[in-house]
Amino acid sequence: MLAFLARRMVMAIGTVLAAVVISFLLVHATDTSPGAVRLGTNATPERIVAENEALGWNRPLPTQFFDYLGDLVRGDLGTSLIDGRSIAADLADRVPVTASIALFATLLSGVLGIVLGVTAAVRGGRLARLITTGSGVALSLPVFWVGILLVYVLALQLGWLPATGYVPFTVDPAGWFTSLLIPVITLTIGGAAIVARTANAGLRQALAQEHVRTLRAMGTPEWRIRYVHALRFASLPVVSVLGIQFIALFGGSVIIENLFALPGLGQAGQAAAASSDFPALVGVVVVATLVVVVINLLLDLVVAALDPKVRAA
Amino acid sequence: MSVLPLDAADDVAAEPGSPARRQGLSEVLRRPGGLLAAGWLLFVVVASLTAPWWRPYGVAEQDLANRLALPSAEHWLGTDPLGRDLLSRIFTAGTEPLLSSAVTVLVAFGIGLPLALIAAERGPRVERVISRVTEVFLALPSTILLLAVIGVIGVRTFIIMAVLGVLISAAVYRVMLGVAQSVRTRLYVDAARVNGLGSLRVNVVHVLPSMATVIAVQAAQLYGIGLLIVAGLAFLGFGPAEPDPSWGFMIQDASSYVFNAPWLMVPTGLVLALTVIAANELADAIAGKAAGEAAPARRRRRSPALTAPLDGAAELAPADPDAVLEVRDLTIAVDDGADLVTGVSFALRPGRVLGLVGESGCGKTMTARSLLGLLPDGVSVRGGAIHWRGQDLVGRTEKELTAVRGREIALISQEPMVALDPMFSVAYQLTQPIRRFRGVGRGEARRIAAELLRNVGIVDAERVLRSYPHQLSGGMAQRVCIALALTGEPQLLIADEPTTALDVTVQAEILTLLRALVRDTGLSVVVVSHDLGVVADICDDVAVMYAGTVVESGTAAAVLDAPEHPYTQALLAANPHVPDGVPVPVRLASIPGTVPPPGSWPAGCRFATRCQFAQDQCRSPFPARPAHATGSVFCVRADELADAHVSWDADPVGAAHAPATTPTAGASR
Numbered sequence: 002m003l004a005f006l007a008r009r010m011v012m013a014i015g016t017v018l019a020a021v022v023i024s025f026l027l028v029h030a031t032d033t034s035p036g037a038v039r040l041g042t043n044a045t046p047e048r049i050v051a052e053n054e055a056l057g058w059n060r061p062l063p064t065q066f067f068d069y070l071g072d073l074v075r076g077d078l079g080t081s082l083i084d085g086r087s088i089a090a091d092l093a094d095r096v097p098v099t100a101s102i103a104l105f106a107t108l109l110s111g112v113l114g115i116v117l118g119v120t121a122a123v124r125g126g127r128l129a130r131l132i133t134t135g136s137g138v139a140l141s142l143p144v145f146w147v148g149i150l151l152v153y154v155l156a157l158q159l160g161w162l163p164a165t166g167y168v169p170f171t172v173d174p175a176g177w178f179t180s181l182l183i184p185v186i187t188l189t190i191g192g193a194a195i196v197a198r199t200a201n202a203g204l205r206q207a208l209a210q211e212h213v214r215t216l217r218a219m220g221t222p223e224w225r226i227r228y229v230h231a232l233r234f235a236s237l238p239v240v241s242v243l244g245i246q247f248i249a250l251f252g253g254s255v256i257i258e259n260l261f262a263l264p265g266l267g268q269a270g271q272a273a274a275a276s277s278d279f280p281a282l283v284g285v286v287v288v289a290t291l292v293v294v295v296i297n298l299l300l301d302l303v304v305a306a307l308d309p310k311v312r313a314a
Numbered sequence: 315m316s317v318l319p320l321d322a323a324d325d326v327a328a329e330p331g332s333p334a335r336r337q338g339l340s341e342v343l344r345r346p347g348g349l350l351a352a353g354w355l356l357f358v359v360v361a362s363l364t365a366p367w368w369r370p371y372g373v374a375e376q377d378l379a380n381r382l383a384l385p386s387a388e389h390w391l392g393t394d395p396l397g398r399d400l401l402s403r404i405f406t407a408g409t410e411p412l413l414s415s416a417v418t419v420l421v422a423f424g425i426g427l428p429l430a431l432i433a434a435e436r437g438p439r440v441e442r443v444i445s446r447v448t449e450v451f452l453a454l455p456s457t458i459l460l461l462a463v464i465g466v467i468g469v470r471t472f473i474i475m476a477v478l479g480v481l482i483s484a485a486v487y488r489v490m491l492g493v494a495q496s497v498r499t500r501l502y503v504d505a506a507r508v509n510g511l512g513s514l515r516v517n518v519v520h521v522l523p524s525m526a527t528v529i530a531v532q533a534a535q536l537y538g539i540g541l542l543i544v545a546g547l548a549f550l551g552f553g554p555a556e557p558d559p560s561w562g563f564m565i566q567d568a569s570s571y572v573f574n575a576p577w578l579m580v581p582t583g584l585v586l587a588l589t590v591i592a593a594n595e596l597a598d599a600i601a602g603k604a605a606g607e608a609a610p611a612r613r614r615r616r617s618p619a620l621t622a623p624l625d626g627a628a629e630l631a632p633a634d635p636d637a638v639l640e641v642r643d644l645t646i647a648v649d650d651g652a653d654l655v656t657g658v659s660f661a662l663r664p665g666r667v668l669g670l671v672g673e674s675g676c677g678k679t680m681t682a683r684s685l686l687g688l689l690p691d692g693v694s695v696r697g698g699a700i701h702w703r704g705q706d707l708v709g710r711t712e713k714e715l716t717a718v719r720g721r722e723i724a725l726i727s728q729e730p731m732v733a734l735d736p737m738f739s740v741a742y743q744l745t746q747p748i749r750r751f752r753g754v755g756r757g758e759a760r761r762i763a764a765e766l767l768r769n770v771g772i773v774d775a776e777r778v779l780r781s782y783p784h785q786l787s788g789g790m791a792q793r794v795c796i797a798l799a800l801t802g803e804p805q806l807l808i809a810d811e812p813t814t815a816l817d818v819t820v821q822a823e824i825l826t827l828l829r830a831l832v833r834d835t836g837l838s839v840v841v842v843s844h845d846l847g848v849v850a851d852i853c854d855d856v857a858v859m860y861a862g863t864v865v866e867s868g869t870a871a872a873v874l875d876a877p878e879h880p881y882t883q884a885l886l887a888a889n890p891h892v893p894d895g896v897p898v899p900v901r902l903a904s905i906p907g908t909v910p911p912p913g914s915w916p917a918g919c920r921f922a923t924r925c926q927f928a929q930d931q932c933r934s935p936f937p938a939r940p941a942h943a944t945g946s947v948f949c950v951r952a953d954e955l956a957d958a959h960v961s962w963d964a965d966p967v968g969a970a971h972a973p974a975t976t977p978t979a980g981a982s983r
């Protein structure tokens with residue numbers, strides 16, 4: 002168990018390092034330079050050179066890299082080339098937005114998906130076919146398209162929810178909640194579909210296990226076989242798909258944040274990419290990776306709690 | 315799907331009426347969804363690639379009088395805010411996502427697949443290194459990294475999608491590694507290597523074809539994901555620049571007009587959604603073909619009402635008044651399909667052990683399972699009776715059978731390592747039925763559980779109680795399974811190949827344990843085995859089964875000492891050390907030929923295709939005759955062979971040797 006966790010910790014640190022290295026190399030492989038980005042298109046070549054010198058861009062790559070790592074450990078991600086703000090401070094405001102969308106959407110996908118998947122596996126027949134087909138369609142729909150459809154129906158036609166925009170929790174908790182609802186529902190449609198498929202397949206597989214036959218042969222009541230034994234068996238794939246789901250939602254939130262004008266991490270990434278704001282780009286990649294890594298570690302703990310084989314390892 | 319090497323009959327049952335496989339593409343297309351999906355994909359690709367030649371308007375051609383128009387004769391799909399024709403723009407825009415998503419798929423498989431093949435071939439050390447690296451890749455937030463790439467190199471869709479392919483190759487590797495490893499074990503690829511084939515050829519000739527289905531499924535799914543990502547990037551503005559059209563940006567555009575022109579988002583969104591749905595549906599169709607369609611979920615099934623066998627059963631009923639279990643003329647069949655077991659009859663008295671023996675595929679496991687009403691889906695009892703303590707178990711509802719299972723009849727399965735639930739401790743798995751069967755509290759149940767474990771010869775019962783199944787050895791797990799079977803204090807134990815999966819020394823221990831249990835508790839036992847050593851060791855009675863029917867039965871001593879049926883003789887000849895009572899695996903291969911599969915049994919004697927003594931008279935129906943005092947033998951020539959003192963020749967020198975016995979036979983005719 003401890004060895005397992007230690008191994009996962011090492012993996013986590015390796016992942017963050019890899020993210021830093023990759024984004025760092027990426028930024029340095031470009032033919033533009035931060036000086037050019039900062040000064041805009043009207044700058045003379047001499048001024049750009051001077052600016053790059055001032056930014057330390059021309060120092061040896063390893064020096065820059067280790068400086069960056071040192072700053073990173075201290076929580077300093079540098080300043081934006083565009084507006085000169087502290088990237089760390091900016092992202093610290095943004096992570097909660099993205100995280101709450103991803104978290105709500107994951108939880109809702111989990112509940113809805115498990116109910117649908119279990120229903121399909123247990124009931125079978127036409128209902129199961131309906132759920133399988135429906136989830137196949139749902140996970141194929143582009144989120145931005147679904148989002149617009151929902152805005153059209155829920156906000157414009159029915160007027161139940163605000164169309165776009167974000168209300169900070171500290172300003173108005175109820176407003177905060179309703180401002181997140183359409184984005185969360187949008188993400189849940191695809192997410193619940195994936196969870197439903199996994200739960201359905203997992204439960205069917207569980208019910209086909211030899212130990213289920215033992216339970217049947219012992220006259221175990223059917224509800225206990227399904228909801229205690231088979232569900233527990235199917236919980237492993239479902240939990241890992243929920244983790245993957247959260248990571249995908251967290252990383253993929255850029256589209257939903259753009260669509261609903263939510264000030265999250267993805268929006269920062271999009272802005273940084275559009276303006277070639279290199280330090281901000283690296284910062285977004287690093288922060289997103291950190292979140293993913295933490296989620297993965299939490300996931301490992303959940304799996305260890307669920308699976309006696311992992312616990313004993 | 316079960317991973318266990320069950321009887322051949324079980325295999326047939328697992329895929330009732332399974333369509334002929336390996337028909338490839340035509341099979342995928344026969345499924346309506348698959349056909350539609352393939353058709354739509356083909357249409358979109360062709361229409362997009364040829365759009366410059368057929369589109370009614372140029373992509374930048376503005377019809378300012380007809381802005382935001384609904385579909386009309388001039389503009390089939392309507393127009394955008396600048397009066398540009400949607401139909402022309404949608405299909406012109408299709409080329410880039412359709413091609414660049416293919417780039418992602420090619421790159422992802424181009425990297426992931428060879429890595430998986432290498433890892434599967436080079437063994438654990440190489441595999442571990444590659445797997446660690448890919449795990450890191452998998453944990454990177456790929457969408458955000460793509461943004462970083464765009465920030466650095468600008469909007470170059472094909473390169474960006476190739477980068478995405480690199481990131482996704484880690485996931486492809488993951489899936490493919492598992493498949494490649496299982497293919498290699500299944501295909502005995504190492505044998506092919508020994509035969510001098512190079513590693514590349516082995517992979518190309520042997521491994522890859524077996525992976526084709528999984529590759530196709532994954533590739534189709536990935537293609538759909540790729541489409542969504544290209545469109546998503548274009549939606550964010552990272553796509554072709556205006557006035558060049560892109561699906562994503564057209565939807566972005568529509569989103570700002572959703573209030574006054576909601577139609578605008580319909581055509582583009584539908585084309586994109588349908589294309590992704592088609593890719594996923596194609597994947598499902600391919601996967602569905604491979605799995606022989608998803609098996610129906612298990613439903614509560616009631617054996618079909620039986621009417622016919624009653625008269626026959628009535629006349630045979632009082633065969634053995636002392637019997638606790640009496641099976642009469644049992645027929646088990648695939649629903650609307652072939653018979654798997656026919657006309658099986660046997661009786662079991664209290665405290666006795668009956669062996670059902672035969673090669674795999676003879677129906678012995680099916681017969682044993684039917685006693686508990688635990689036949690696989692799609693298989694059911696079609697006729698006959700199973701009299702258990704005065705009631706007929708055939709035709710009982712699932713609920714009535716549940717009351718019998720565990721409490722009166724219990725099962726010990728052939729794979730102890732998978733018979734216990736891996737997610738629960740031994741203590742939980744034992745105390746739970748103890749509380750249900752005996753109505754005791756938690757503490758008392760635990761005490762009984764420990765006692766049961768000691769009764770089956772487990773010394774440190776407390777430690778085993780705390781263990782999880784994966785921490786037990788095979789022999790230990792089988793002892794726990796036996797203890798579990800005893801929790802309901804049943805009168806009948808069904809032991810399905812109880813020792814097959816165990817080491818030879820452990821086999822002997824388990825058999826000793828079973829014998830002691832019978833002696834001490836007065837249990838009756840039905841043992842299913844292909845091993846005559848096991849039968850000789852613990853059985854009082856024996857029923858030899860071949861191709862779904864009992865060919866010879868009687869007391870174990872009589873049948874094993876003086877077998878009358880050529881098949882029994884052949885089994886014994888293949889296993890000459892039986893009388894010592896030492897379990898020795900039967901070398902069944904020494905009986906030439908194979909058991910005919912269900913549905914192709916010859917009329918008359920089903921052993922006729924392999925029997926040394928087969929003659930014309932064997933091939934027309936004949937009745938069994940009584941033998942061994944309490945049993946029977948189902949061979950038309952049994953008397954004749956016995957009188958002539960002829961028995962099975964274990965090593966016939968080809969077929970030429972067999973006719974040597976016929977002169978005697980001819981003389982007696």
Ligand code: SF4
Nearest residue numbers: 919922925932949950
């Ligand atoms: S009936 Fe004929 S074929 Fe069958 S076992 Fe007897 S001799 Fe052989």
